[in-house]
Structures are given as C-alpha cells and as structure tokens.
Amino acid sequence: MSYVINFWLEQVRVCVRFVCMIFLEKVAILGAGLLGASLAKALKEKGVVGEVSVWSRSESTRNKCAQLNSVFNYVCNTPQKAVENADMVVLCTPTQNIPELAREIAGSLKDNAILTDVGSVKSKICAECTEALKDCNAVFVGSHPMAGSEKIGVDYSEATLFENRPCFVVGNEQSPQVEKVSQMWESVGMKTYIVSASEHDCIVSRVSHLPHLLAGTLCVVSSQFPKDLRKYVGPGFRDTTRVASGSPDIWDSIIADNKTEILLALKDYVNSLNELIMQIGSDDKASIALRLRLAKTFRDGLV
Amino acid sequence: MSYVINFWLEQVRVCVRFVCMIFLEKVAILGAGLLGASLAKALKEKGVVGEVSVWSRSESTRNKCAQLNSVFNYVCNTPQKAVENADMVVLCTPTQNIPELAREIAGSLKDNAILTDVGSVKSKICAECTEALKDCNAVFVGSHPMAGSEKIGVDYSEATLFENRPCFVVGNEQSPQVEKVSQMWESVGMKTYIVSASEHDCIVSRVSHLPHLLAGTLCVVSSQFPKDLRKYVGPGFRDTTRVASGSPDIWDSIIADNKTEILLALKDYVNSLNELIMQIGSDDKASIALRLRLAKTFRDGLV
Numbered sequence: 001m002s003y004v005i006n007f008w009l010e011q012v013r014v015c016v017r018f019v020c021m022i023f024l025e026k027v028a029i030l031g032a033g034l035l036g037a038s039l040a041k042a043l044k045e046k047g048v049v050g051e052v053s054v055w056s057r058s059e060s061t062r063n064k065c066a067q068l069n070s071v072f073n074y075v076c077n078t079p080q081k082a083v084e085n086a087d088m089v090v091l092c093t094p095t096q097n098i099p100e101l102a103r104e105i106a107g108s109l110k111d112n113a114i115l116t117d118v119g120s121v122k123s124k125i126c127a128e129c130t131e132a133l134k135d136c137n138a139v140f141v142g143s144h145p146m147a148g149s150e151k152i153g154v155d156y157s158e159a160t161l162f163e164n165r166p167c168f169v170v171g172n173e174q175s176p177q178v179e180k181v182s183q184m185w186e187s188v189g190m191k192t193y194i195v196s197a198s199e200h201d202c203i204v205s206r207v208s209h210l211p212h213l214l215a216g217t218l219c220v221v222s223s224q225f226p227k228d229l230r231k232y233v234g235p236g237f238r239d240t241t242r243v244a245s246g247s248p249d250i251w252d253s254i255i256a257d258n259k260t261e262i263l264l265a266l267k268d269y270v271n272s273l274n275e276l277i278m279q280i281g282s283d284d285k286a287s288i289a290l291r292l293r294l295a296k297t298f299r300d301g302l303v
Numbered sequence: 304m305s306y307v308i309n310f311w312l313e314q315v316r317v318c319v320r321f322v323c324m325i326f327l328e329k330v331a332i333l334g335a336g337l338l339g340a341s342l343a344k345a346l347k348e349k350g351v352v353g354e355v356s357v358w359s360r361s362e363s364t365r366n367k368c369a370q371l372n373s374v375f376n377y378v379c380n381t382p383q384k385a386v387e388n389a390d391m392v393v394l395c396t397p398t399q400n401i402p403e404l405a406r407e408i409a410g411s412l413k414d415n416a417i418l419t420d421v422g423s424v425k426s427k428i429c430a431e432c433t434e435a436l437k438d439c440n441a442v443f444v445g446s447h448p449m450a451g452s453e454k455i456g457v458d459y460s461e462a463t464l465f466e467n468r469p470c471f472v473v474g475n476e477q478s479p480q481v482e483k484v485s486q487m488w489e490s491v492g493m494k495t496y497i498v499s500a501s502e503h504d505c506i507v508s509r510v511s512h513l514p515h516l517l518a519g520t521l522c523v524v525s526s527q528f529p530k531d532l533r534k535y536v537g538p539g540f541r542d543t544t545r546v547a548s549g550s551p552d553i554w555d556s557i558i559a560d561n562k563t564e565i566l567l568a569l570k571d572y573v574n575s576l577n578e579l580i581m582q583i584g585s586d587d588k589a590s591i592a593l594r595l596r597l598a599k600t601f602r603d604g605l606v
Contacts, residue, residue: 146537207536211543216598223601233510234449236546240514243539244602248595272524292551295519298526299547
C-alpha cells in the first residue's frame, strides 16, 4: 500500500517540477573556466535563462568570452558589475578564491539573489560565504557539480558537461533557495543530492579526493622507480592514473580544506592495503579471491 | 661519431627487418579467448600467416570459432591435433594452465617449432615450459603482449587489439627464435621489448599488477563504507577503478606467481602513502605541492 502511495507521490512531484520548471531572468557566472563556461552554454541551450553575464580575472579569458556572444550577454571587467541585477550568481573560480570573491560582491547583489558555487569542499566555503552575506538580503547555497575533466579552461567548455552527473546541493530540502539551485543543476541534466556540508565533505573525500591522491601516489612511486616505466604502460595504468593530470593548484586547497576527511579516507585505504599485503605474504588465497570478487562486484555495479 | 654509426646501424636493421618480414606457414592458437582470437584475426588480416588452427577447452567457444571460417582454418577437439605441423604455437589460456598445456602438447610439436604464450608472469612459466620441451626439438620463448580488456572471450576479439601496445619477449636478442616471436608480435602492431624473465616480472608488477590491486582495494574500501557511495561517483572514480572489473580467476594465479615483486611494489606504495599522510597531517604544503606536480609531470609524460 505504502509502495502505491509513494509511487503516486513521486508522479505528482515530477508533474509539479515540470510545471514549475525553473526560469532565471539573469545569471552571473564569476570565473569562466571549464565549469563556468560550460554552465553558461548549457543554461542557454536549455532555454532556462534570459541573460548571462560573466566576469573572469584573466583578460584573455574575457576576450574569449566576448567572442561567445550567443552565450554571454555581458562580459564585465569587475565581479561587482557582473552580478548587478542577477537572480542567480555562480562562483566558478578555484575553491580557494570563493570566500574572498563572495565578500567582494556581497554589497552588489540584488535583493533576494541566490549565490552558489562549484567548490569541491563545502564546510569551509558554506560557513565563510554565509558569513560574507550576513549584512545583505541574499542567500548562499553551496553546490558541487561532480563534472569536469583534466582539461581546463573556456576552450574545452561544452553544454553537455553536466549530463547525468551527480551534483550536491548543501542545505535543507524545505528551503526555496535550495530548491531553486537544485532546479538549476537539474535543468542542465544533473542528478542532485541535498546534503549537509559535512556529509558532502565525507562523501567526496571517498569518491573524488581519495582516488585522486591514490592516482597521484601511483605516479610518484612509478617516477621514483630506477627504470623508466613509461614505455611499458598499457591502458590499465593510463586509466588508473588519469586524474593525476589534474591541476595541482586546485588540489593544494582541496587537501587543506578537507584535511580531516581525507586523512580518514587515506588511513582506511592504507589499512586495507596492509591487510592485502598480509594475505599475499601468507598465501591466504581464499581471502585474496574474496577481495577480488568483492572489488569486481562493486565496480561492475557502477556501470 | 658513435651516434652516426648507431643511426646507420639502426637504418640497416629496419631494412633487414622489412626484407625479412615474417611469414608463418601455420600458427596454432591454443585457447580462443580475447587474446587468442584477436591474434588469429590480426595475423590473418596482416597476411603474415598461411593457416591458423585453433583449440579451445570449451565446446561453445569451438563452435564460435568454427563460424569464423575466414580466420580459423582448423578447429580442433584436442590441443595435440591443433599443433600438428605448426611452425608457431601460441598458448593463450589463463596463466595457470600454460605449463600443463605445454607438457600435454610437447610430444606433438613439429621439429623446430616455436612455442610461445601470453601469460602475465614469466619466471615460473618460462622455467616450466622450457622443462616441458626438454625432450623434443622445439623451443619455448615466453611472451607477454600488454593488450587486453576487462571484456573477455572470443566475442570481443578484434584484429586491432595489439596496435601500438607494448609486448615483452623473454630471452636473448641473438636467438633466432626470440627474433621470430618478436617479429610475429611486431607484425600485428606491437612494440616489442626483449628482457629477462625476472626483469619482466619486476616491470609488470609495477605497471600492471600494482594498478590492478590498487583499483581493487579502492573498490573494497568503498564497498565497506557505511554509505552507498556508488550513486555519487563521477568519471574520475570510474577510470581509477576500471581494471578492478577484470576476471578474479586470472588474478588469483598472477598474484601467486609474482608474489615477491608484487609485495615489493605494494610496500613501496604503502610507504609513499604514509609519507603523504604525514605531509597532510603536518600541513606540509610545499611537499604536497611538489608531489602533486611530480605526479602530473609523470602522467602527462605518458600521453
């Protein structure tokens, strides 16, 4: 019975969401890297935004944005100018610059504007950005769209970047601003998850930060090996280490901002690896086989 | 001066190799999985083989081979029948079955036949297969083509599987049989490296076995986490763990046969990870940044 009720409640929710499909008069994108420029392209392509203004710290990026005139209606020299009259402002700069940028634009935000971001760590950013807006009538809602690539910059941007990818939105399900931010990410094809900041930081330490640090460590260990291993690597090694090509500058601040969760994840991993070393050392074939099967089942479950 | 001499010697070698392009009257493939069937397809497509005979333990695989009649001239019910009159016999079964199969066919090999394999660990296989052939006039040369996929079986076989991939051939450069085996792999597009068995096992423990076990461990740790992490994973996690989908049965024996080198590689990795944990714990940003940069440089150098 409760299954039937839940089924129909879900249908009602889908209909309500369809009727209330988000439309934003003006969105401001601060930082026109891969994520910012891709979001602008996607919002325009989906027809859920009237105007898009953009600011980038780099003059050459601003010039590139000016050439994308079907995407960006206004290319601004200051972040304050870009956010004028925007209903939604998306901070798409590297994580470490987000709180400072929020403080810089706080006084220029329109009443009832929503400020969100794309930072990969949320506890610190959410606390600092909420504090930055305390004297103005605008609300910060943290986001983390789990999309991207080791290729960075406006040149690689594409409207399809977000399709079918998960996106975290930090806050309370009942908040209309949280709902609006979720709708924006859903409109560009993302599957959203509303979580607390600490829950987010714990999850991403496991699914994003840990894999990155493991891939990097494999590269470090390989580079320190007496033989040049590079000519021998096949597609397995390439895939396992792909994310290590990401920008070191971004990762510096992710590690600093999510230190506690990252350390817990790394220690869990080392413990598991030590267990494997014991199993191999003692020819415990049954435990090794069980591990390999468990790993395969988990990985096959992702596809 | 020595540079100039080496340059011209290399040109002469290229010309000699071109003129002496390998042609094999008959190749026998024992085991028609992804590697065996792909090799047969590639050899036929490149026109370097007259006839190909095949044997597979599984009747359903033999039936599939019989349908590929432009690739396989003879589909045999016994390995002994398949190797009759073959100049080159390639053992393409799982690693653990290779020595036993070599013993079974030793008495049926043609005089001067060359026996090779595709096993991922070489010290044990080379010793046992050489021993298996001690009473007959045929030579074993170990090979390890570093090609493959997590998809297995004749259904996924393709002639292009080996293109631009590394292949190890175990033995002495001066041996005509080693030269012939190298030429066969080169004819299907591989870059060959002639090494000793122990050198091979050391290198692959680093570039293949270690990445596999790390990917598997990431899956194990993730599956043991209290939350279901699968819905949150992005392309980074997927790539980092892709190889964990490989067949556990194959890995059982790889781990047993290359235990010493795998343990050394795993311990190096754990040491490096413990170093990273120390650096993060003590906010040693300079060392972390150096690591991230070293990793990126190594990974970018693969492309």
